[in-house]
Amino acid sequence: MSKLLHISGSPRGTDAESLRVAEVFLDAYRDAHPGDTIEHWDLWDGSLPGFAVGAKAKMTVFSGAEPQGEEGEAWNAARRVFERFDAADRLLFSLPMWNHSVPYVVKQFIDVVSQPGWVFGFDAEKGYTGLLAGRGKKAAVLSTSAVWAPGLPPSFGTNFMSPYFTDWLHWTGIDDVTEIGFHPTVTGDWDAARADVDARARELAKGF
Template sequence: MSKLLHISASPRGSDSESLRIAEVFVDAYRQAHPDDEIEHWDLWDGSLPNFAVGAKAKMTVFAGGEPRGAEGEAWAAARRTFERFDSADRLLFSVPMWNASIPYVLKQLIDVVSQPGWIFGFDAVTGYTHLLAGRGKKVAVVYTSAVWAPGLGPEFGGNFQSPYFTDWLQWTGLTDIAEIRFHPTVTGDRAAERALADTRARDIAKEF
């Protein structure tokens, strides 16, 4: 039995296209994999720890020390967040575009879980080791935007959303990645684009 963890980065509820498409994916996944566990992690629910002290703890670990006191508590909170993230072998992310990039709450998750010994190892000669590689994990990402779209000129913005997030996923060792996109633009045919995104979401979910 597998576990699907849907990590959502939109606070817009029923108005969110990324959440709506993710729900289509989850419904199709549930039908195709009725015995699997499914969990939804809303990153806006307050569960992500503040990492101001944790950042100090990270450097303590980098230097070969052990975080103690307030640093130790912050490190333990980060570890619990990582363990929740790492508990699933199937990951679904719903990621709206905010200011050409990702919502800050998703960046907060990345900064909290991306720690030495958990996500990566490091050697001064050989560089990074990708610690989530080779574990059979699969990732699906729903990318949405309202203005930017492939093929439009720079006057409609740029895309630092999917290049950044894909780079991070691959850096962790997660390379089995499927993308579902909804970029109708301001004047596009939203109904047709929704239908295409929903079909792709269902197709991927069935084999995920």
């Protein structure tokens, strides 16, 4: 059996297209994988710690020392977030586009879990190594936008979200990444776009 963790980046509840399509995906996943465990992590639920002190702890770790006191508490709080993320071997991310990129709470999640010895190793000559590689982890990234869409001019925005987020996953060592996009534009046919993305989500979920 596998564990699927759905990490959502929208605070809009039932009004969010990203969450709606995620539920379509998860319904199909449940049917295809009845023995698997599914957990939802709403990044807006207050579970992400601040990282001002954690950033100092990170540099302490980089120097080869062990964080102590306030730094140690911040490091342990970040570790708990990482362990929740790392406990899943199937990851579904539902991400709305905000200002050409990910919502700030998604960036906060990335900055909290992306720590030396957890997500990456580093060598001064060879550079970074993704520590989540070779463990059978798979990710599906569902991205949505209401204005930007492929082929539109720059006045409709630029998609920094998908390249950035997918590159981060690859950097961690997760190479098996599937992308699902819902980008109907303001004047598009939303019903037809919903039908298309729902069909793709259901199909991908079966083999995820």
